[in-house]
Amino acid sequence: MNEVIQNMADRRSVRAYTGEDIPEDILHSIIEAGYLSPNAGNKQLLRMVVCEDHKINDRLGRLRNLVTRKFWWPKEGEEFTFSDEELDASDVDNSFYNAPCVVYLFSEKDFEFAEGDCYIMSNNLCLAARSFDVASCVISVPTDYFLVDSARQILKDWGIPDNYSIRAHAILGYPEGGFPEAKEHDKYAAPLYVR
Numbered sequence: 001m002n003e004v005i006q007n008m009a010d011r012r013s014v015r016a017y018t019g020e021d022i023p024e025d026i027l028h029s030i031i032e033a034g035y036l037s038p039n040a041g042n043k044q045l046l047r048m049v050v051c052e053d054h055k056i057n058d059r060l061g062r063l064r065n066l067v068t069r070k071f072w073w074p075k076e077g078e079e080f081t082f083s084d085e086e087l088d089a090s091d092v093d094n095s096f097y098n099a100p101c102v103v104y105l106f107s108e109k110d111f112e113f114a115e116g117d118c119y120i121m122s123n124n125l126c127l128a129a130r131s132f133d134v135a136s137c138v139i140s141v142p143t144d145y146f147l148v149d150s151a152r153q154i155l156k157d158w159g160i161p162d163n164y165s166i167r168a169h170a171i172l173g174y175p176e177g178g179f180p181e182a183k184e185h186d187k188y189a190a191p192l193y194v195r
Contacts, residue, residue, distance in 0.1 A: 068142050
């Protein structure tokens with residue numbers, strides 16, 4: 001089998017990570033592969049933040065989880081607001097599964113192809129990661145979760161302009177317990193070939 005296709009077949013989403021950091025040279029190679037991804041109109045509008053700060057990733061991972069729970073499963077009459085107390089509650093898990101590296105992908109808010117470009121880039125990151133025996137998972141964005149002041153301050157610290165919003169994530173690290181076994185893809189309908 002072709003090496004690229006084999007890499008696609010072997011890659012699996014991993015949701016349990018060791019605390020081991022990714023060596024800098026490997027991480028740089030993975031990030032460079034992200035920038036090789038195709039993008040709409042070759043505009044290259046995405047901004048990537050590669051964060052290895054566990055405290056920031058934990059805070060934002062918990063915030064994303066809280067926003068997702070409220071956005072997808074709101075209680076009747078619940079306002080779309082958050083307090084630091086809610087965020088610090090013990091039942092709020094880290095959406096990034098404590099991966100040692102989170103790649104945050106941002107794009108202009110009004111760019112109509114933002115999600116497509118970000119998910120293509122995150123896929124490139126994941127495939128490149130697998131080629132270095134680094135585990136990965138794409139984490140979606142149900143809605144912009146940079147709502148609380150502390151999260152907005154992080155964006156300012158990162159130099160993300162106000163007209164940009166979070167669109168996707170790729171989490172990277174070494175898998176706890178090794179890579180999951182590849183499974184057969186048996187849920188897709190057979191393709192229709194038109195010739």
